[in-house]
Amino acid sequence: MISLVSFLKERADEAFALIVKAMADVDDDILHWEPAPNSRGLRPKNGYWIPDYDQPQPLPPGPKTIGWLAAHIATCKEMYFEYAFGPGKKQWHDLIIPGDSQGLRKYIEHSHRPLMAKLDELAETDLEKLVSTNCGEKKPIWWIYWIMIYHDIEHGGQIFQIKREYIRPLTNQLTGQ
Numbered sequence: 001m002i003s004l005v006s007f008l009k010e011r012a013d014e015a016f017a018l019i020v021k022a023m024a025d026v027d028d029d030i031l032h033w034e035p036a037p038n039s040r041g042l043r044p045k046n047g048y049w050i051p052d053y054d055q056p057q058p059l060p061p062g063p064k065t066i067g068w069l070a071a072h073i074a075t076c077k078e079m080y081f082e083y084a085f086g087p088g089k090k091q092w093h094d095l096i097i098p099g100d101s102q103g104l105r106k107y108i109e110h111s112h113r114p115l116m117a118k119l120d121e122l123a124e125t126d127l128e129k130l131v132s133t134n135c136g137e138k139k140p141i142w143w144i145y146w147i148m149i150y151h152d153i154e155h156g157g158q159i160f161q162i163k164r165e166y167i168r169p170l171t172n173q174l175t176g177q
Helices: 004-023 028-032 066-085 101-121 124-128 141-175
Strands: 042-045 048-051 130-132 138-140
Touching: 004 066, 004 101, 004 124, 004 141, 028 066, 028 101, 028 141, 042 066, 048 066, 066 101, 066 130, 066 141, 101 141, 124 141, 138 141
Parallel strands: none
Antiparallel strands: 042 048, 130 138
16 A cells, blocks of 8 residues: 555655646746736736735636746745745745746746655654644645645646637637638
8 A cells, every 4th residue: 555655745746747847838928928907917026026916815816827826836835835844934025936937937846846855754654743834724744735736736727728828819810710
């Protein structure tokens, strides 16, 4: 029987591979392309790149750009690690987010690596231990990894869908449709 640690590692590797594949051919134009007016994007502000986060969030929430999704994936990984396994001091405004596709791919990878390295250190008995989250809750370690797996799959699929919507108008222009 496969251990839960091995199961989580395999699923996390598969989910992360989806993100890598989704982001592989994203250039800066598609990164910031807005699928509809008033999309949530990744925008320059005071010398930094900031994802749009309306508070309170509008219902329904607006569509997101690939830049917003990529920044969201990376920052969530960084914050979950910070609070579950680190000092738990960082705030969202402390995070430095690249505004270009190559930089965001590196940031996603950089924020994923510590989570996987920590998983390699864990024993089965560690998975039930409660750790902090950036939301102020305590959750078992297995839950942190399961949320990150789900998160990668959900947003990887969204990136593929946005790319499809971006490419369709370009293809139609080229074919005269």
